[in-house]
Amino acid sequence: MGVLIFFAFLSFVLTQRVVELAIARRNARQMTAMGAVEAGQDHYKYLVALHICFFASLMAEVFWLERKPPQWWMAPAAAFILAQGLRYWCMTSLGPFWNTRIIVLPGAKAVRRGPYRFLRHPNYLAVVAELLCIPLLFGAWVTAAILSVANLYLLSVRIRVEEAALDEAHSSSSTLTRSKRL
Template identity: 85%
Template sequence: MLIFFAFLSLVLAQRVAELTIARRNARWMTAQGAVEAGQAHYKYLVALHICFFAALMTEVLMLGRKPPQWWMAPAAAFVVAQWLRYWCMTSLGPFWNTRIFVLPGAKAVKRGPYRFFRHPNYLAVITELLCIPLLFGAWMTAAMVSVVNLYLLSVRIHVEEAALTEATDYAEVYGSSR
């Protein structure tokens, strides 16, 4: 149980640090003239992440879940997702955020993992929300949160791509198909 709480504390500390970076980047973006899109769905993403931690703790503590024998597979996937997340953050620099900020006239980022596909940060999030619960045997949390997350990301990606296409050279850089 000590490992579970230590790991959970590490992930929560990481999220707080990322929110701090996101706030700093949001201030910079708005100072440059950026506008926010997708405010309507953002609260649901926040709620999902809060419910994720609550469900994970509930399933592990109340249902007595234990790490499976194959725990190294989700652990390795989690490490890869972390690497991908920070590669995304580094590649986007001050444009990285948990919210959708669009700077009119900005050039679309096509470096780092964005050379290979459009939304690598969301792949990292999908992987984390699946692998963290599986690491501790919380398969119900992994399944439920993943389904809701995929739906919310489908909404978010649609809003994000529409906002980027309208205000930047996103369509020219990535093509018009979504």
């Protein structure tokens, strides 16, 4: 029974990721058509590799090391559910601006609704929580530790790149606004 639950849960999460990638592609096409530009292409492949390694490591640890859910499995399950809520709140708040890539529309104002009223990068908080909680839910503490540390490093790179891209888009917006006034 435990194997079925693990595969059902893993299938659910992987299906979510495939749907989210399709949404991201649609949003990217829409934003690009409006003049948006992509930043951070150099590190994106490492984020993709990290997420692939995450799922491979999770499966390997659960099956080869025969990990079992801990007695306190409800704590990571609750945190996972909260992270899901946060992630979908982020996605709906950003609308067409949500993406797995850094795609910035020059002249667009920063989104300040939903969780973005409280945090600068709430979507990344959801990702951090998921990459920690999913393995802990099944007792895969090695995956939780190693991939969470790698994820934090990559997110530190990504956030710097994203902030620079947003600053550049904002400064080009200010330049456009100033030129229109002259």
